[in-house]
Amino acid sequence: METLDAILVRYVAQGDDTRDKLLGAAFVVVHSNKTLYEGSTGRTSIPSNSTPFTPSSLTWVASSSKIITVPAILTLVERGLFSLDSDVRPLIPELAALQILRGFDPTNGAPILEDNDTKITLRHLLTHTAGLAYDLADPDLRKWSKSIDRTDNNLHHTLAGWTTPLKFTPGQGWRYGTSIDWAAQLVERVTGETIGVYLEENILRPLGMADTTFHSISKRNLGKAGCTLRDRGTGSLQMRPLPVPLEPPVECGRGIGQEEGGIPQKETVDEMFRPQLNDVQRTSLQDRVNNRHNTMIPEFPPGTVVQHGIGGVMNVEDVPGKRRAGSMHWMGMANCHWWIDRATGIAATLIVNIYPFPNAVFINLYDELERAVYGELLAELRK
Incomplete structure (x- = not known):
């Protein structure tokens, strides 16, 4: 646990200097139904005395919400x-x-x-x-x-x-x-219901996810965890408004909230994690991934073979020092990423609220955290 804490602190600005740092980060790791780690550091705005960034901070998770939306569908x-x-x-x-x-x-x-x-x-x-x-x-x-x-x-x-x-x-x-x-x-x-209402009734409320929503987000005080943009010249962070409307005209698969998960029936989950693409589709995906490695699979070595399930991209083989074959992952525009590794029972999400992606600081942080999870936490579970 101390290792993960130290990694987060090393990548997050602890004072006024935000050059090549993140403003805040929260990382949560679960194993089956147990939370193994929940940690955070940093703040929610540029001033060094701003509200601390915590796992309970309200953030824009963008397309990371697809792993909640898809099971609802x-x-x-x-x-x-x-x-x-x-x-x-x-x-x-x-x-x-x-x-x-x-x-x-x-x-x-x-x-x-x-x-x-x-x-x-x-x-x-x-x-x-x-x-x-x-x-x-x-x-x-x-x-x-x-x-x-x-x-x-x-x-x-x-x-x-x-x-x-x-x-x-x-x-x-x-x-x-x-x-x-x-x-x-x-x-x-x-x-006849909006996706937000259907999600709340069938996924979010049953799971106790009271702070995850697709609507009325302006009333939830999103500013408590504002988005940042890195100045390419100085490397420092600046606050920026969301690139999407606070009250979207149409609700969609891009939500806001505290990142959690929803679970449909086991047979449905099995289908979600079954490779879905035929050869033509998989070749098309692989070409996109190879040409946009840091955008789509920054946590994998170049050339990693991938497939697609229902809900996210899957690695076909074990990733050395990291997740096992058949794991699923995806991300959101504000550099929030998650992965689910059914082979080990490990799942995790990292929220940082910086855009656009890819972000080099985030990529390095995510890599270190995942290696620490499989190098230490998983080893402890097996004792």
């Missing part, structure tokens, strides 16, 4: 309301209208769009194989948006912001984007 599959492989387009007409962007006319730059006749399944959405991408992160979609004078984008959290052409025929590749947001819409169309 899967409870509707358990209830027989739809299946993983049924076509969701009849329930979400916006998806039925999407065309496939095949390129741009070399003579006038006009988008070349093709009608999509292939079904879009819930499995496609939950594994990011539907062809949907984040427009702000994709040069082709940015060019398409400009060509039609589009004003909304994915960070506006509107249906218009999520509505973009597909990058490929559904099922023929892998691309991270708005798929989970549309899957959350499926919950709303079927149940």
